[in-house]
Amino acid sequence: MAKRHKEEKEREEMRQLESSLQNERDQLEDTDRNSAEWSYANTEPVDVEAASELAEPVRRNNWGERRKEGESGGRTMGIIALVLSLxxxxxxxxxxxxxxxxxGVFAAARGSRIGWWAxxxxxxxxxxSMIIRPIMRY
Known part of the structure; x- marks a missing residue:
């Protein structure tokens, strides 16, 4: 009887734990919807607390801005490489x-098509020059 009572108590504790974890998930989803520009790396129920305390949030929009900055720098470098290759x-x-x-390799790595052309x-x-110069010397 005591063993059965203990098992029921453990089941009740597990239900409470699951419901509290579900509440935390719901709160996180609500905050994610409210602030769509932030995302956290770990959102699993067990690691939510540790992840939110230890990890810094990552901005989603930042990647597009970085890519645009890289393209402009890659384009300039690609034009310089193209002029030198000509x-x-x-x-x-x-x-x-x-x-x-x-x-040209550096410009292509930054996303510029001009770098590939250069x-x-x-x-x-x-x-x-390796083919024509020896022929012209004879």
């Missing part, structure tokens, strides 16, 4: 072509 067709292809490749043109300029 210069490499006429003057010092190994020097200007190498710098065009390096800047990279390709620099490689073509170096390859053509």
């Amino acid at each position: 210069i490499s067709f006429f003057l010092l292809p190994f020097l200007f072509g190498s710098v065009g490749i390096i800047l 990279l390709a043109l620099s490689i073509i300029a170096i390859a053509l």
Whole structure:
């Protein structure tokens, strides 16, 4: 009889725990709806308290702003790389072509299509100089 009473008590405690966790989940969802710009990394019921105390909130809109900043910096760097790769067709292809490749890779990593064009043109300029110069010397 005492064992059964103890089991019923434990079940009641578990129900209370589950209901309190559900209330916490509901409160978190309400706060997430009210402040849509904030999100927390851990929202599982067991880790909610620790996560909200330890983790810093991450802004969702910040990623788009960073990407836009990177694109503008990548575009400028891509244009510089493109100019250097075009210069490499006429003057010092190994020097200007190498710098065009390096800047083109950095610009492409920042999301600029111009960086890819500069990279390709620099490689073509170096390859053509390796093929044409030996032929012209003979």
